[in-house]
Amino acid sequence: MGSTSAENDGTRDRGTRTRDIFGHSTTGVGRRDLIKRSAVLGLVSVPAMGFLSACASGGGKDQDKAEAGKKTEQNPLGVNDTAQMEFVLFDGGFGKEYAEDAVKIYEKAFPGATVDFSATQKIQSTLQPRFNQGTPPDLIDNSGAEQMDMGVLVGKKQLADLTPLLDAPSYDDPARKVRDTLRPGIVEMGRFDGEQVWILYYAYTVYGVWYSQKALASLDEQYPETWDQMLAVCAKAKKKGMAGWTYAGKYPYYLPFSLYPMIGKVGGREVLDAIDNLEPNAWKHPAVKACLEAYYELQQKGYVLRGTPGLDHVQSQTAWAQGKALFIPNGSWVENESAKVIPADFDLAVSAPTGLDSSDKLPFGTIWASGGEPFVVPAKAKNGTGGMEQLRIMLSEASSRNFTGKVKSLTAYNGGTDGIELTPGLKAGVAALDKAGENVVNPRIQDWYVQLQKEKIGVSGIGEMMAGRATPAETIKKIQGFADEAAKDSSIKHYKHQ
Amino acid sequence: MQHGKYRFIVGFLAAPLGLYALFVVWPFIQSIYYSFTDWTGLSPDFTMVGLDNYARMLDDDIFWKSLRHSLLFALLVPVVTIGLALFLSFMINVGGRRRRGGPVISGVRGSAFYKIVYFFPQVLSIAIVALLFAFAYNPDSGAINSFLRAVGLDDVQPLWLGDPGLALWAVMAVVVWSTVGFFVVLFSAGMASIPMDLYEAALLDGADRITTFFRITLPLLWDTVQSGWVYMGILALGAESFAVVHIMTTGPGGPDYSTTVMVLYVYQKAFRDGQAAYATTIGVALLVVTLAFAALVMKLGRRERLEY
Numbered sequence: 001m002g003s004t005s006a007e008n009d010g011t012r013d014r015g016t017r018t019r020d021i022f023g024h025s026t027t028g029v030g031r032r033d034l035i036k037r038s039a040v041l042g043l044v045s046v047p048a049m050g051f052l053s054a055c056a057s058g059g060g061k062d063q064d065k066a067e068a069g070k071k072t073e074q075n076p077l078g079v080n081d082t083a084q085m086e087f088v089l090f091d092g093g094f095g096k097e098y099a100e101d102a103v104k105i106y107e108k109a110f111p112g113a114t115v116d117f118s119a120t121q122k123i124q125s126t127l128q129p130r131f132n133q134g135t136p137p138d139l140i141d142n143s144g145a146e147q148m149d150m151g152v153l154v155g156k157k158q159l160a161d162l163t164p165l166l167d168a169p170s171y172d173d174p175a176r177k178v179r180d181t182l183r184p185g186i187v188e189m190g191r192f193d194g195e196q197v198w199i200l201y202y203a204y205t206v207y208g209v210w211y212s213q214k215a216l217a218s219l220d221e222q223y224p225e226t227w228d229q230m231l232a233v234c235a236k237a238k239k240k241g242m243a244g245w246t247y248a249g250k251y252p253y254y255l256p257f258s259l260y261p262m263i264g265k266v267g268g269r270e271v272l273d274a275i276d277n278l279e280p281n282a283w284k285h286p287a288v289k290a291c292l293e294a295y296y297e298l299q300q301k302g303y304v305l306r307g308t309p310g311l312d313h314v315q316s317q318t319a320w321a322q323g324k325a326l327f328i329p330n331g332s333w334v335e336n337e338s339a340k341v342i343p344a345d346f347d348l349a350v351s352a353p354t355g356l357d358s359s360d361k362l363p364f365g366t367i368w369a370s371g372g373e374p375f376v377v378p379a380k381a382k383n384g385t386g387g388m389e390q391l392r393i394m395l396s397e398a399s400s401r402n403f404t405g406k407v408k409s410l411t412a413y414n415g416g417t418d419g420i421e422l423t424p425g426l427k428a429g430v431a432a433l434d435k436a437g438e439n440v441v442n443p444r445i446q447d448w449y450v451q452l453q454k455e456k457i458g459v460s461g462i463g464e465m466m467a468g469r470a471t472p473a474e475t476i477k478k479i480q481g482f483a484d485e486a487a488k489d490s491s492i493k494h495y496k497h498q
Numbered sequence: 499m500q501h502g503k504y505r506f507i508v509g510f511l512a513a514p515l516g517l518y519a520l521f522v523v524w525p526f527i528q529s530i531y532y533s534f535t536d537w538t539g540l541s542p543d544f545t546m547v548g549l550d551n552y553a554r555m556l557d558d559d560i561f562w563k564s565l566r567h568s569l570l571f572a573l574l575v576p577v578v579t580i581g582l583a584l585f586l587s588f589m590i591n592v593g594g595r596r597r598r599g600g601p602v603i604s605g606v607r608g609s610a611f612y613k614i615v616y617f618f619p620q621v622l623s624i625a626i627v628a629l630l631f632a633f634a635y636n637p638d639s640g641a642i643n644s645f646l647r648a649v650g651l652d653d654v655q656p657l658w659l660g661d662p663g664l665a666l667w668a669v670m671a672v673v674v675w676s677t678v679g680f681f682v683v684l685f686s687a688g689m690a691s692i693p694m695d696l697y698e699a700a701l702l703d704g705a706d707r708i709t710t711f712f713r714i715t716l717p718l719l720w721d722t723v724q725s726g727w728v729y730m731g732i733l734a735l736g737a738e739s740f741a742v743v744h745i746m747t748t749g750p751g752g753p754d755y756s757t758t759v760m761v762l763y764v765y766q767k768a769f770r771d772g773q774a775a776y777a778t779t780i781g782v783a784l785l786v787v788t789l790a791f792a793a794l795v796m797k798l799g800r801r802e803r804l805e806y
Contacts, residue, residue, distance in 0.1 A: 124769055132542050148540055149772035156541035249660050250747070307637030309753070310660030315636055324638075451771060460754045467660065467753065491554065491773060 066383040074109070076168045077385050077392070082112040085386035088127065090143035091119035093336060094203070094373065098403040099141070102394045106386075109393075113386070124148050131158055136378035139387030141202075143373050150199060150374065151448070151493045154192050160377040161196040165388040171396035178395055185442050186412045189371045193495055200391055201371020202403075204410040206332045206350060206429040207257035208367055213347035215242070215326055223351045225364045227294050230354045234303035237326050244303035246325035248313035252466060253458025255295070256443070258329035258353040261368040263291045264441040265353065268361035273497045276444045278487040283480040290356055292465065292472040299468050309467035321346065331372075335425030336408050349428040352436060366439040367432055371412055448495045449486055456482035526785070529778040539774030551779040560755055560763065561780060565787070567666060568760040571673075571739045572791050576730040579674050580723060583681030586616060588711055590682065591689040592697065613686065616679040624738055627676045628745035635659050635668055635746070659747050662756035669746055669757050673738045681726055688722040689715060717801075724799040731791050735784065736761055760784045 066083035069075060085106070089099045096119035103117050116137075120126050124146035130136050131148070136158075142148050153159050166179035166187060179187055183204055190197040209223075216223065219237060224230040234244030248254040264272045267287025274282035282288075298304055305325040308316060314337075320328045321341040328334075335348060342348060352367040375394075377387040393399060400416035403409070408423050410416075410430070417430060433440070445453045457479050465475040486492060533551055537544035555561050590609040606612075619627060634641040635658035643655050658668050692715065700710050716723070740761040743751055751758030760780060768777035 128539060131540055134542065146769070149538075149770075152538045152540045152772035156538060156543055158541050249657075250753075305638070307643070307655065307657065307660075310635065310637035310657040312632075315638065319638055455755070464662075464754055467657070469662070491776065 066386070068385065073174060075389075076174075077164060077389050079110060079385050079389045080113075080383065081110040083383045083386060084114045084116060085139070085383050085390065086116040086137035086381075087118075087139045087387065087390055088123070088137045088141070089117070089119040090123055090141040090147075090373075091121050092144050093333060094403070094407045094409065098399070098406055099394070101402055102390065102399050105393050105399070106390050109389075115390075122146055131378070131380075134380045135382075136380055137387075138377065138381040138383045139390050140376050140378065141373060142199075142376050147374075149450075150376075151192065151495075153376070154198050155493050158379055159198045160379045160381065160384045160388075161198065162190065162200055162377065162388065162391075163195075163197055164385075165200070165391055166197060168388075168392060171392055172398075178392060181395065181414060182412050183371075183410075183414045184440065185369070186371050189442065189444075189447070190374075192493075193498075199374045199376055200412070201374050202391075202394065202412055203371065203373035204369065204412055205372045206367065206369045206410075206432055207261070207330070208350045208352055208432060209258045209327050209354070210320075210330045210334055210348065210350050210425075211327050212323070213349045214345060215323055216349075219326075223349075224354050226357050227354060228357070230294075231297065231301070231303075233326070234298065234301070238303060242323065243305035243308075243325040245298055245327045246305035246308045246311070246316045246320050247329055247466070248311065248316045249307075249309035249463070249467070250312045251454075251458070252309075252463030253454045254313065254329050255462050255466065256329075256446070256453070256458065257331060257368060259291060259295060259462070260443045261366055261441050262294075262353040262355060263287055264368075264443075265355045265362045265364070265366040265439075266291055266360045269441060272441055272443050275483070276448065277496050278449075278483050278494065280484065280487075281480065283476050283483060287361075289472060289476060292462075292475060294356065295462075296465055296472045299466050304466065309463070317341070332409060332425060332429045335423060346424075348423075348425040350425065350432050352432055362439050365432075365435040365437070366441060367436040368442065369433060369436070369440050370442045372409075444495070444497070449492065452482060452486045456486075530782055532775050533779040533782050535775045537775040538772045539768055539777075540772050544775065547775075551776050554776065555779050555783065560758060561783075563755050564751075564758045564760045564763045564780075565783070567756075567758060568735055568739065568784070568787065570666070571670065571734040571759060572731045572787070575670055575673050575734040575739075576727050578670075579678050579730055580681060580726055582674065583678050583685055583726075584711075584716070584719075584723070586612070586678070587682045587685035587689060588707075588715060591686055592710065592715060593707055613682065616682045618679065619676045620679045620683075622676070624676055624741045625745060628672060628742045631668075631672045631675075631742075632659070632746045660753055662753045665747055665752040665756045669739075669742050669752075672742050672746070673734060677730065677733065677738065681730070684722060684726060685719060688719045692718045720799070720801055724795065727799065728792050728795050731795060732788060735759075735788050735791065740765065760787070 066080045068078045069080040069083075071078040075081070087099070087103065089096055099119070100117065103115050107113070107115055121144055123140070123142055123144055127136060127140065127148065131153075142150070150159075166177065168178055170176045170178045170181045172181075186201055186204075187197055189201055190199040192198060211223070216233075219233065219240065221233045221236065224233050230244075237244050260272060263275075267285055271282070271285050271287050274285070275288075305316075305319060308325075311319065316325075316328065317330070317334060317338045318341045319325060321338055321343065332350070335342070352365045355364055355366075375391055377384045377391075381387055394403075395411075395413050397413065397416050400411040400413035401418075401420060403411050404417055404426075405420045408426050410426070417426075422430065445457075461470075461475050461479040461482065464470045465472060470478070487494065532544075534546055534548060535544040536547045536550070590605040590612055592605065594604040594606045594609065637643050637655060637657045637660060640658075642658070646652075646654050656664055659665050696714050696718075697710065700714055705713065739759045743757050743759050743762050744765070747753075747757045751762050761784065764777045764780045764784065767773045767780060
């Protein structure tokens with residue numbers, strides 16, 4: 001997403017290429033808005049908040065819901081075929097074309113209905129007032145820099161349960177339910193606690209260690225499976241004047257994309273679950289210590305590209321694409337995002353993270369993959385059924401293939417890659433998923449506790465360690481402190497693995 | 499002719515005061531009200547929680563960090579900016595060498611050109627300036643480190659925005675750079691209105707530049723300096739610090755919260771974490787800090803007004 005990604009200063013960045021960052025953007029629009037915002041916020045920050053609240057406390061009346069339509073084989077959810085349906089899409093790295101295509105299918109199925117489709121990068125500023133007034137749209141892609149906090153939305157009962165959609169027959173095969181056509185983990189990710197599914201993640205992201213197969217081959221090396229091999233490869237690269245690693249130093253919460261699955265591989269899933277559950281001493285597990293020490297060793301031995309802690313994601317990806325560093329922890333959006341700087345013969349590949357040695361709990365191949373691009377249907381939507389039907393259309397094989405072909409990313413639909421020519425990164429991602437098989441981990445701390453994960457663990461903890469300013473022992477102590485604080489903080493909602 | 503005077507005044511004042519009350523005073527009152535609730539900003543429901551938000555704020559390490567950084571911004575940036583602007587505008591208007599046949603008092607050679615150069619950053623939006631400097635501070639390929647390498651300082655390659663010890667200073671330098679030109683022009687205008695005779699008299703008495711500056715220019719410019727001071731302080735507490743911190747050290751505000759300022763924290767709490775009520779609480783704290791700053795400067799800066 002090249003320029004777009006920048007736009008998003010992603011409060012959360014699960015998944016899509018667009019929102020990995022917190023706001024350093026490179027395009028004009030964002031800047032202008034920012035100025036406006038800073039003027040308002042800065043000079044009159046208090047009155048500005050007041051304004052917001054002035055709008056806020058106004059509404060709250062319940063809207064008339066559209067009457068239900070008749071349930072038929074073609075219309076299993078019972079969509080009112082003349083009701084208006086409003087769909088607001090996040091206009092990020094995936095663009096809006098894929099959604100527009102799906103809207104056309106909806107309009108064709110319900111010729112009497114009108115679809116009010118809009119795409120914006122300003123999800124929160126556009127929709128927050130509407131939630132506050134109780135008049136939200138029917139389907140939202142709640143993504144990007146201005147993503148609304150899902151935990152709060154769920155906690156305040158602002159979202160509709162998507163179970164009817166998941167239990168409806170799939171678009172392609174009436175004998176299969178929608179939930180049976182999804183990739184593993186998608187339904188679980190949409191839950192918070194309890195059985196209801198609030199969110200449907202449409203994209204599917206593979207996280208891991210990204211590299212140029214060509215550069216690795218030029219060193220006469222394979223991707224290292226144990227840490228000793230990793231150090232050997234880095235030493236070899238260093239002799240050729242190439243750093244082993246680089247990462248988004250200003251946003252070190254990219255490091256967990258390879259560090260967390262490594263912890264899972266070394267210590268088993270339960271270590272990651274304990275971290276997600278904010279259990280006391282979760283970070284003091286020996287596996288965590290061993291993995292942090294392994295990463296710290298990269299820094300201490302000078303295998304991290306010089307200046308990396310001062311680089312942002314775009315700068316570090318550029319340095320990596322230029323061959324200044326061999327490996328970078330990232331997600332599958334990197335292929336699209338760095339398309340302009342990756343040379344044609346780069347031979348982009350992704351691998352599951354390197355483990356410690358053969359005593360690791362899980363085999364090599366254990367990888368982090370999870371859903372991205374969260375779609376929600378508001379509880380107070382006038383035509384929520386229409387919103388769900390739109391999602392059902394998007395989860396058809398044809399729409400899914402359309403998405404993958406257009407934006408080089410997988411979708412939640414399991415399959416849909418046949419007959420498309422896959423780009424090198426996408427192909428490598430699919431291969432990594434195949435190799436992983438059952439061993440896919442999905443640390444939820446990233447979407448459950450955004451601030452803890454990004455700022456505290458990411459920037460203050462791991463970031464400082466990888467900049468060489470803290471030892472692994474100090475870092476673990478610091479992060480455990482942050483986690484304990486979050487566990488006690490009553491202003492955030494707490495979740496547990498079921 | 500006193501008849502109807504008050505009605506006349508009230509008639510004219512009603513509309514602006516009404517607007518002021520509606521768009522400035524009322525939001526202030528509302529946000530103070532919201533700081534006593536648990537409003538998320540994402541739903542119309544909220545309940546009163548009393549002083550919980552304030553108690554939480556006092557217990558919040560990041561709040562204290564952001565307060566410290568904001569105070570540093572408010573105290574240091576105006577001092578440096580205004581000091582620099584005073585020096586530069588003095589040199590442009592008064593500091594020149596006396597030239598045969600020219601005016602008695604003049605700026606240094608090429609001062610008209612310098613004035614434009616200094617003012618130039620003011621034309622750029624702070625966002626553009628911040629973005630440019632974000633590139634310049636890039637430790638790998640940025641202008642500053644490249645320059646250091648070019649002059650042979652290969653070992654001096656600071657991480658700038660990536661170093662918790664440097665990031666705040668690097669950001670403050672950008673604010674100074676981008677605002678100093680405005681004050682140069684402001685002070686130049688003020689200096690232009692100081693009567694020549696005073697300078698001539700000082701010259702005849704044999705005063706040097708430094709004496710001239712402290713004995714004549716500064717006292718006669720004091721009102722302008724003081725308003726500039728308040729203005730700059732508010733700017734540094736609010737808009738400018740938010741823009742540079744948000745753009746240059748985005749995310750959480752620098753490595754290890756080293757550049758988090760209060761406005762940024764308000765923004766993050768309201769628009770990222772869904773804690774609008776807590777954000778208004780920090781906003782109230784920011785209001786107090788801003789008012790205290792303005793009051794302090796007014797109080798310290800009070801002097802007898804000089805007439806000329």
